[in-house]
Amino acid sequence: MTTASTEPVIARKKPYLVRLAKKGRTYWWCACGRSRKQPFCDGSHKGTGIEPVPYVAKADGEEVLFCGCKHTRHPPLCDGSHNNLGDTYEEASADEIAATADIPVTPFDETGRARLDGGCFVLRPAGRWREIGGGWRMEPLITAEDGARHLAQYRLLAEGRTAPLTFGQNSEVVLFACAGAGELMIAGRACPLAPLTGYHVLPGETVELRASPDGPAELIATQCPLGKPPALAETSAAVASAQDERLRWQRYDPARRERMADRFYQVLVGPETGSEQVTLFIGEIPRSRAAGHRHLYEEAIVILTGSGFMWTERARAAVRPGDVIFLPARQIHSLECTDPGGMRLAGAFYPAGSPAINY
Ligand code: FES
Numbered sequence: 001m002t003t004a005s006t007e008p009v010i011a012r013k014k015p016y017l018v019r020l021a022k023k024g025r026t027y028w029w030c031a032c033g034r035s036r037k038q039p040f041c042d043g044s045h046k047g048t049g050i051e052p053v054p055y056v057a058k059a060d061g062e063e064v065l066f067c068g069c070k071h072t073r074h075p076p077l078c079d080g081s082h083n084n085l086g087d088t089y090e091e092a093s094a095d096e097i098a099a100t101a102d103i104p105v106t107p108f109d110e111t112g113r114a115r116l117d118g119g120c121f122v123l124r125p126a127g128r129w130r131e132i133g134g135g136w137r138m139e140p141l142i143t144a145e146d147g148a149r150h151l152a153q154y155r156l157l158a159e160g161r162t163a164p165l166t167f168g169q170n171s172e173v174v175l176f177a178c179a180g181a182g183e184l185m186i187a188g189r190a191c192p193l194a195p196l197t198g199y200h201v202l203p204g205e206t207v208e209l210r211a212s213p214d215g216p217a218e219l220i221a222t223q224c225p226l227g228k229p230p231a232l233a234e235t236s237a238a239v240a241s242a243q244d245e246r247l248r249w250q251r252y253d254p255a256r257r258e259r260m261a262d263r264f265y266q267v268l269v270g271p272e273t274g275s276e277q278v279t280l281f282i283g284e285i286p287r288s289r290a291a292g293h294r295h296l297y298e299e300a301i302v303i304l305t306g307s308g309f310m311w312t313e314r315a316r317a318a319v320r321p322g323d324v325i326f327l328p329a330r331q332i333h334s335l336e337c338t339d340p341g342g343m344r345l346a347g348a349f350y351p352a353g354s355p356a357i358n359y
Pocket of ligand 1: 015069073
């Protein structure tokens with residue numbers, strides 16, 4: 001029979017970010033939660049039947065998020081399980097809300113950006129379309145000029161049949177369909193085109209549209225690592241990875257969502273579908289304001305439904321459907337939903353991983 005002393009205790013409900021000094025060195029993670037040297041073992045587990053877990057540093061200076069709640073399913077690393085320890089996602093405290101109540105709403109500048117702290121901004125796209133040719137038009141949303149280091153994002157518009165489009169030989173691309181019907185051809189593979197669907201394009205592969213005549217197709221393309229903007233390819237015949245069996249598209253499906261307390265997310269493209277660089281997911285949040293938190297990844301977010309505010313330490317901007325948020329890695333932030341109907345968003349981030357991991 002299990003006794004209380006054999007259960008791990010929660011050291012804290014978020015992970016510990018630790019920079020490990022030396023490649024190859026073994027670090028012992030406290031699994032019982034009783035150590036006073038968190039997140040590492042100090043021997044306090046004796047008598048609990050719980051043993052510390054070793055972790056070998058993969059590189060000098062490797063940064064690791066060790067689980068602090070001791071409920072991770074992938075010890076010793078945080079897997080986001082701490083988000084499910086309460087009925088709600090960790091919400092902003094009364095003190096945090098009071099301390100930020102007087103922060104004014106940042107206006108949008110002439111480029112359509114509301115600039116917040118640390119390079120974070122909200123972009124309200126103005127439909128400044130550029131012709132690519134072959135039936136494609138694009139609007140740059142996030143590029144290196146905006147301070148992005150790892151990913152670029154473009155809005156693509158096309159009708160009917162298009163010429164093949166390339167994102168270069170070195171970048172992985174995830175596409176998110178906002179509108180359209182018909183087929184999307186990825187390196188010659190026919191994938192059904194429908195809203196709320198994510199697609200995975202490998203480096204060097206091309207994309208063509210075979211849209212139904214009902215209306216234009218609109219896609220959000222996130223390129224990682226960022227490179228040259230999308231351009232017409234000479235041919236779609238050069239399929240470097242014709243034998244690749246990875247899943248290339250996945251549609252939003254409420255039954256396949258993961259729960260994070262009162263929030264949900266569904267990964268459309270990620271490590272589990274073979275993505276090496278970037279994760280694409282749909283997130284759903286109820287009317288709420290999360291406590292300020294950070295991610296180790298660089299992220300681009302498109303608001304699909306609902307409205308609210310994007311907060312950083314000393315600034316906030318209003319967000320509504322169609323807005324795009326650029327969130328640099330490690331920037332403290334909170335996306336507040338003020339809409340009674342909740343908010344749905346599409347997020348893409350580098351490096352690929354789980355959207356549930358925050359600190
Ligand atoms: S802190 Fe335990 S899973 Fe994140």
